[in-house]
Amino acid sequence: MYAQMVKSENTDSGPEFDAFQARIDAGERIEPKDWMPDGYHKTLIRQISQHAHSEIVGQLPEGNWITRAPTLERKAILLAKVQDEAGHGLYLYCAAETLGVSRDELTEMLLDGRMKYSSIFNYPTLTWADMGAVGWLVDGAAIMNQVPLQRTSYGPYARAMIRICKEESFHQRQGYDIMMKMAQGSIAQKRMAQDALNRYWYPSLMMFGPSDKESVHSTQSMKWRIKINSNDELRQKFVDQTVPQAEYLGLTVPDEKLHFNQETGHYEFSEPDWNEFFEVLNGNGPCNTERLSARNKAWNDGEWVREGMMEHARKKAANEKVAAE
Amino acid sequence: MSDESPTARNEWPLWEIFIRGQHGMSHRHVGSLHAADSEMAIKNARDVYTRRNEGVSIWVVEASKITASSPSDKGPMYEPSQSKVYRHPTFFDIPDDVGAM
Numbered sequence: 001m002y003a004q005m006v007k008s009e010n011t012d013s014g015p016e017f018d019a020f021q022a023r024i025d026a027g028e029r030i031e032p033k034d035w036m037p038d039g040y041h042k043t044l045i046r047q048i049s050q051h052a053h054s055e056i057v058g059q060l061p062e063g064n065w066i067t068r069a070p071t072l073e074r075k076a077i078l079l080a081k082v083q084d085e086a087g088h089g090l091y092l093y094c095a096a097e098t099l100g101v102s103r104d105e106l107t108e109m110l111l112d113g114r115m116k117y118s119s120i121f122n123y124p125t126l127t128w129a130d131m132g133a134v135g136w137l138v139d140g141a142a143i144m145n146q147v148p149l150q151r152t153s154y155g156p157y158a159r160a161m162i163r164i165c166k167e168e169s170f171h172q173r174q175g176y177d178i179m180m181k182m183a184q185g186s187i188a189q190k191r192m193a194q195d196a197l198n199r200y201w202y203p204s205l206m207m208f209g210p211s212d213k214e215s216v217h218s219t220q221s222m223k224w225r226i227k228i229n230s231n232d233e234l235r236q237k238f239v240d241q242t243v244p245q246a247e248y249l250g251l252t253v254p255d256e257k258l259h260f261n262q263e264t265g266h267y268e269f270s271e272p273d274w275n276e277f278f279e280v281l282n283g284n285g286p287c288n289t290e291r292l293s294a295r296n297k298a299w300n301d302g303e304w305v306r307e308g309m310m311e312h313a314r315k316k317a318a319n320e321k322v323a324a325e
Numbered sequence: 326m327s328d329e330s331p332t333a334r335n336e337w338p339l340w341e342i343f344i345r346g347q348h349g350m351s352h353r354h355v356g357s358l359h360a361a362d363s364e365m366a367i368k369n370a371r372d373v374y375t376r377r378n379e380g381v382s383i384w385v386v387e388a389s390k391i392t393a394s395s396p397s398d399k400g401p402m403y404e405p406s407q408s409k410v411y412r413h414p415t416f417f418d419i420p421d422d423v424g425a426m
């Protein structure tokens with residue numbers, strides 16, 4: 001998902017730990033000043049930050065099309081959507097900061113590659129139809145994961161997720177709306193829509209992370225309720241929901257093995273290429289270098305502004321103090 | 326943790342944001358953000374927390390100025406009120422014949 005393969009720390013045992021687990025099992029929220037196991041604390045910082053970084057880096061593929069949107073209305077909508085993603089990043093950074101880590105530190109860890117962001121944002125957005133596919137599939141997959149996280153055990157994280165979820169359905173709908181327009185358009189437009197689906201289908205399935213058999217960090221995270229559903233469970237839910245939507249568009253999901261199993265009531269589908277997933281996660285996807293250098297450039301170019309604003313604020317405060325004396 | 330970071334000295338301070346919605350409710354904590362000063366905190370709060378008409382009034386408070394109660398005081402702070410059930414109206418049985426009260 002936005003937080004893929006988050007390494008989960010183990011926890012110790014003892015009365016404190018049992019009491020903590022009992023609170024979680026009782027559905028209580030853990031708040032910033034409460035006692036928590038070191039492993040919980042560390043895993044949360046990692047997971048929330050990775051999620052925040054994904055929202056921020058996730059602005060880049062869509063930002064690519066803001067100046068080239070086909071109409072003024074589409075441009076305003078896309079701009080609003082991308083601005084929301086900036087907001088999502090900020091809500092999540094705040095939640096991470098309640099765990100005693102600084103914003104700049106988190107930013108630095110993203111910029112020098114110590115922290116990761118979702119694999120999905122390392123794919124290029126080649127045509128306008130990709131704006132449709134991203135909203136429909138990528139935000140759609142994000143919603144699958146984020147809705148249950150509204151009930152996650154860490155209070156500030158859960159509250160950030162609630163705000164985010166309120167805004168996500170606009171994202172998915174604006175994407176699907178673009179897809180409908182394209183799919184009902186000229187032959188060339190329909191071809192573009194199909195091409196976008198072809199390129200974004202498997203990367204979207206990868207967003208949920210590796211299959212449960214290989215997902216080594218899940219058990220502890222699920223016990224702590226910072227992960228609510230398993231990767232395969234969410235992936236299945238996503239496929240079940242998305243296939244009929246593709247059919248409605250008259251588009252074909254690029255999977256020859258895809259079929260509906262009458263007995264289980266679920267679609268059966270091909271796994272994505274997990275080697276590709278690990279390559280992308282390890283920095284070797286089509287756009288990893290571009291994404292990170294764009295973030296580094298923005299950070300470096302903005303340095304004089306950040307310093308200037310801070311200096312201005314210090315001077316103003318000093319002047320006000322003098323005036324008051 | 327923040328002291329270890331080379332850029333931390335220039336990190337904009339953290340502000341807690343409180344927003345009053347439209348329906349006569351009191352200001353409610355919605356989250357936090359970084360800003361160089363209070364004026365900028367209000368502008369940023371508008372962009373981050375009121376993109377969909379969530380509020381008609383914003384308060385910003387520098388996070389470092391907030392004093393919070395500590396979770397370990399939970400017992401002495403809140404337990405005394407648990408034994409004072411008579412503070413709730415349902416403690417008293419009033420006959421139905423008396424009418425609405």
Ligand SMILES: [Fe+2]
Nearest residue numbers: 055084085088
């Ligand atoms: Fe988002």
Ligand SMILES: [Fe+2]
Nearest residue numbers: 058085139142
């Ligand atoms: Fe997103």
Ligand SMILES: [Fe+2]
Nearest residue numbers: 085139168171
């Ligand atoms: Fe989104």
